[in-house]
Every structure is written in structure tokens, then in C-alpha cells.
Amino acid sequence: MSTDSQSPVLVWFRDDHRLSDHPALAAAVATGSRVLCFAVLDDDSDGLRPLGGATRWWLHGSLEALDDALRRTGSGLLVFKGSALSIVGRIAIEAGASAIFWNRRYSAAEIAVDRAIKKHLTDLGIRAHSFNGRLLHEPWTIANQAGKPFQVFTPYLRAVMARPVAAALPPPKRIPGGTWPSALLDAAIPVGALGLEPSSPDWADGMRAEWRRGERAGQEGFERFCRESLRGYADNRDHPSVQGTSRLSPHLRFGEISPRQIWHGVTAEAAREPSLARDAEKYLSEIIWRDFSHQMLHYYPHMPDRPHSSRFDRFPWSEDAKAVRAWQKGRTGYPIVDAGMRQLWQTGWMHNRVRMIAASFLVKHLLTDWRRGEAWFWDTLVDADPANNAFSWQWIAGSGPDSAPFHRIFNPVAQGEKFDPDGDYIRSFVPEIAELPSGFIHKPWDAPPAVLHAAGVRRGETYPDPIVPHGPARERALQAFRSLRSVADLPS
DNA sequence: TAAAAGTTACG
DNA sequence: GTAACTTTT
Numbered sequence: 001m002s003t004d005s006q007s008p009v010l011v012w013f014r015d016d017h018r019l020s021d022h023p024a025l026a027a028a029v030a031t032g033s034r035v036l037c038f039a040v041l042d043d044d045s046d047g048l049r050p051l052g053g054a055t056r057w058w059l060h061g062s063l064e065a066l067d068d069a070l071r072r073t074g075s076g077l078l079v080f081k082g083s084a085l086s087i088v089g090r091i092a093i094e095a096g097a098s099a100i101f102w103n104r105r106y107s108a109a110e111i112a113v114d115r116a117i118k119k120h121l122t123d124l125g126i127r128a129h130s131f132n133g134r135l136l137h138e139p140w141t142i143a144n145q146a147g148k149p150f151q152v153f154t155p156y157l158r159a160v161m162a163r164p165v166a167a168a169l170p171p172p173k174r175i176p177g178g179t180w181p182s183a184l185l186d187a188a189i190p191v192g193a194l195g196l197e198p199s200s201p202d203w204a205d206g207m208r209a210e211w212r213r214g215e216r217a218g219q220e221g222f223e224r225f226c227r228e229s230l231r232g233y234a235d236n237r238d239h240p241s242v243q244g245t246s247r248l249s250p251h252l253r254f255g256e257i258s259p260r261q262i263w264h265g266v267t268a269e270a271a272r273e274p275s276l277a278r279d280a281e282k283y284l285s286e287i288i289w290r291d292f293s294h295q296m297l298h299y300y301p302h303m304p305d306r307p308h309s310s311r312f313d314r315f316p317w318s319e320d321a322k323a324v325r326a327w328q329k330g331r332t333g334y335p336i337v338d339a340g341m342r343q344l345w346q347t348g349w350m351h352n353r354v355r356m357i358a359a360s361f362l363v364k365h366l367l368t369d370w371r372r373g374e375a376w377f378w379d380t381l382v383d384a385d386p387a388n389n390a391f392s393w394q395w396i397a398g399s400g401p402d403s404a405p406f407h408r409i410f411n412p413v414a415q416g417e418k419f420d421p422d423g424d425y426i427r428s429f430v431p432e433i434a435e436l437p438s439g440f441i442h443k444p445w446d447a448p449p450a451v452l453h454a455a456g457v458r459r460g461e462t463y464p465d466p467i468v469p470h471g472p473a474r475e476r477a478l479q480a481f482r483s484l485r486s487v488a489d490l491p492s
Numbered sequence: 493t494a495a496a497a498g499t500t501a502c503g
Numbered sequence: 504g505t506a507a508c509t510t511t512t
Contacts, residue, residue: 407512
């Protein structure tokens with residue numbers, strides 16, 4: 001521990017709203033200087049994508065929780081609003097800081113902002129230190145035999161599984177708090193005044209009922225997952241009516257838990273109880289998909305904007321605004337799709353299996369450009385992030401690296417029957433067909449009139465008929481895909 | 493992390 | 504007729 005220094009050091013929190021396993025915070029504390037913590041709501045930097053509605057809602061609670069935690073161990077959190085480049089420079093100068101610490105980000109715009117700030121501060125004689133607080137491994141540390149980034153998930157998975165993961169850091173016992181200059185205190189904005197939560201209409205009730213935000217909620221959610229849902233995860237994770245997944249995605253999104261903490265926690269569980277090995281490995285592979293998405297975003301910065309595979313540049317997407325609206329509102333007439341889209345709208349989250357079905361439906365049955373879906377999820381998911389959202393949409397659309405082939409088209413009825421056999425998931429989100437017997441709940445249009453009547457369902461009135469028929473829609477999608485084939489690709 | 497069509501084996 | 508397996512999209 002170095003001696004006390006006159007000038008404070010800064011920690012800039014960005015989607016790493018925790019005190020435990022926070023390398024930047026730990027390094028700042030280790031300097032022995034006073035530590036001032038801040039965050040920036042940046043809707044202004046060039047190219048930086050403003051948060052969607054659901055993530056803004058989550059951010060509110062996440063920042064409040066972080067401020068509380070920092071008040072208990074240090075001097076709290078100041079939040080500023082505006083372009084990070086101008087604000088962070090000003091903060092560093094006015095606070096008289098000797099150094100600034102942060103954990104890295106991975107989208108192109110974020111990297112550009114951070115690089116510009118680092119240069120600006122370095123020119124002013126202020127050191128900027130960056131760390132890995134977000135991933136198991138930095139993208140540039142995992143490469144194949146040829147020294148290139150992996151393009152296929154399975155070998156990437158094997159490489160990561162064979163590699164040790166850095167230990168998770170404990171939270172600092174005490175953070176030597178400093179005093180902010182009054183000009184900065186005046187410039188900061190209370191979290192409640194940032195306008196992150198909706199007022200009228202207040203659409204966040206369903207999300208409030210579903211989630212607790214902040215590090216404590218994230219850590220407790222993880223402990224609960226290990227206790228209650230890790231056993232059986234590999235089988236249960238695909239059944240949306242079962243509490244079979246970890247539901248940690250928004251906590252990971254905002255860094256309320258780190259992937260390193262998850263890695264070591266799950267590994268310890270499996271070491272204690274060898275029968276958990278298969279479930280633990282399956283769960284960790286999902287965490288590794290998350291690293292893989294970030295690696296892809298790092299190497300292919302246009303992942304959110306353009307198809308990774310250029311053959312999709314000329315895909316004949318259609319623009320059916322009415323159909324897209326029906327998809328967004330959960331009125332497609334396919335119960336599993338509608339249940340998922342309504343779960344998303346009400347709770348800010350959708351079960352992974354259903355995400356695949358609903359996304360496949362938008363892209364393949366409706367022939368909608370995946371970027372429309374990506375934008376909707378960006379606005380409505382509490383876990384929306386630049387890497388996972390873009391990568392996963394490209395994956396389902398078939399245009400991404402190592403993605404599902406385009407001709408893999410989910411049948412929403414068959415998927416519903418397979419993964420929600422009793423229709424419990426559908427019943428909880430599509431109440432107007434809840435009384436249908438399980439045999440018809442995935443295809444109300446097949447139910448005899450007497451069954452519909454008994455269930456109080458009037459086709460096309462209380463619940464829509466399918467907006468596109470499955471068989472012809474499937475054929476149309478395959479036809480569109482075939483149209484991409486160039487002469488050179490045709491079999492000779 | 494698929495579905496549908498085609499083919500074969502067996503009654 | 505249909506279950507099991509293979510091929511195609």
C-alpha cells in the first residue's frame with residue numbers, strides 16, 4: 001500500500017455496478033489515495049447508442065443501489081449527464097485527480113470514446129488505467145492455433161474451458177472517501193432526476209413486480225440459482241414454464257455480478273457435488289456464449305449494424321409494418337410467440353427458448369430484417385446489451401458467425417408442444433386462451449367450435465388467427481434464401 | 493439449440 | 504400403416 005497522496009483518484013463506473021470483483025475499484029483503493037466514484041449517463045457521444053426504455057428503467061435502480069453501497073463504504077456516487085469526453089475531462093481536472101480507473105467496454109463507439117478520453121487525460125498528465133471487469137477473458141487473449149479469433153463456438157468453448165479464470169476479487173473493506181469540489185457537486189444530478197424511470201404512463205409496474213435491481217439482488221439471485229436451479233439446469237432450461245434458468249442476464253448486463261464470480265461459484269458447486277457436472281458445464285457454456293458475443297463485437301464492430309455474412313446484404317426483406325406491430329404486441333395468432341412477446345413487454349425479459357422461437361418467427365415467417373427485431377429488443381429487454389443482442393439476432397437470422405442456418409426454421413406449434421407441453425407458460429401470458437385444453441392451446445385454430453365455445457374463445461375476435469400460415473411462410477422464407485444463391489453457388 | 497420430405501424395414 | 508432412419512431445405 002502506497003502512502004497517502006494529496007490528490008484523489010477517480011473510479012468511473014460503467015455497467016459494472018458492484019463493489020465485489022471490481023478490478024478498477026480495487027486498483028484505485030490499492031493506491032492508498034482518496035477515491036471518488038462517478039458514473040455518466042451519456043446520450044450524447046457520437047455513435048454511442050442511447051439506452052432503450054427497459055435498460056433505462058433498470059439503470060435507475062442499479063445506480064441507486066450502487067450509490068447506497070458506496071455510501072456505506074466510501075463517499076457515494078456522483079452521476080453526471082452528457083457527453084463523456086467533455087465531462088470526464090472536466091471531472092478529472094476539477095477534482096485534481098492524479099489518475100482514473102475503469103473497466104473496459106467493447107462496442108466500437110464505447111471504445112472510441114474511451115480511447116479519446118484516455119488520450120485527453122494523458123495529455124493533461126492524468127493517468128488512465130483500464131481493466132477487465134466484464135468478461136472471463138479479454139477477446140485478444142483467446143485465439144486459435146493460427147493466432148486468429150475463433151469463428152466457431154465449439155472450439156472456442158473448448159479453449160475457454162481448458163483455461164484458468166482469474167480469481168474474483170473481494171469487495172474493498174473500506175474505500176477512503178474524498179470530498180468533491182462544490183462545482184462538481186452542483187453539476188451532478190441525483191439519480192432520481194435523471195428521468196430514467198417512466199412517469200406517465202408508468203409502464204414499469206410489471207418490471208418492478210418481477211425484478212430487484214442492484215448488486216445484492218444479483219448476488220442473491222446467483223446463490224439462489226446455485227441452490228435451487230443448477231441441478232437439472234441442462235434439461236429444465238428449455239422449459240419456459242419452469243424456473244429453470246438463472247435469470248441473471250440483467251444483473252450481468254449492469255455488472256451487478258461478474259462472470260468470474262459465476263465461473264468460480266459454479267465450479268465450486270460442481271467440485272462439491274460431482275453429480276452437478278453436466279448441469280454446471282451447460283450453464284458455464286452459456287456464460288461463455290456471452291464472452292463469445294463480446295469477442296465477436298470486438299473483432300467485428302459492425303455486428304449490430306450489418307449482416308456479418310455479406311451474402312445477406314441482398315436478402316429480400318419485406319416491410320410489413322402491420323405484421324411487425326402484431327409481433328411486438330403479441331398478436332400473431334401463434335400462442336408461444338405471443339406469450340413470449342407479452343412476457344417481454346410486461347416484465348422486460350423473455351425466456352431464452354422463447355426468444356429463439358419469437359425471433360425466428362419475425363425473421364423467417366414474416367421475412368423481417370433482423371435489425372427491426374434487434375431494435376425492439378434493445379428497447380424492451382432489461383438485459384439488452386450491444387454484444388449479446390446483436391450477436392444473437394444475427395445468430396437466429398443465419399447471417400452471423402457460426403449461426404443457425406437460415407433453413408432451420410422453427411415451427412411455433414411444434415416448439416410449443418415440445419417445450420411447453422401443458423401450455424402453462426402460454427396460460428400465464430395469453431389469458432384469453434387459458435381455458436383451452438392442452439391439446440389445442442398451441443393451435444387454437446384446430447379446436448372444434450364446441451371446444452372454443454367452452455373455453456370462451458372466439459377466433460379472430462378474442463384471439464387472432466395466425467397472421468401468416470406456417471407452411472406457406474416457411475416455403476416463402478426458403479425461397480427467399482434460395483434467391484441469394486449466386487450462379488457460382490449452384491450445384492453443377 | 494429444426495423441420496419436413498424422402499427412404500427403408502417390418503408388420 | 505408406421506416407426507426409424509436419412510437427406511434436403
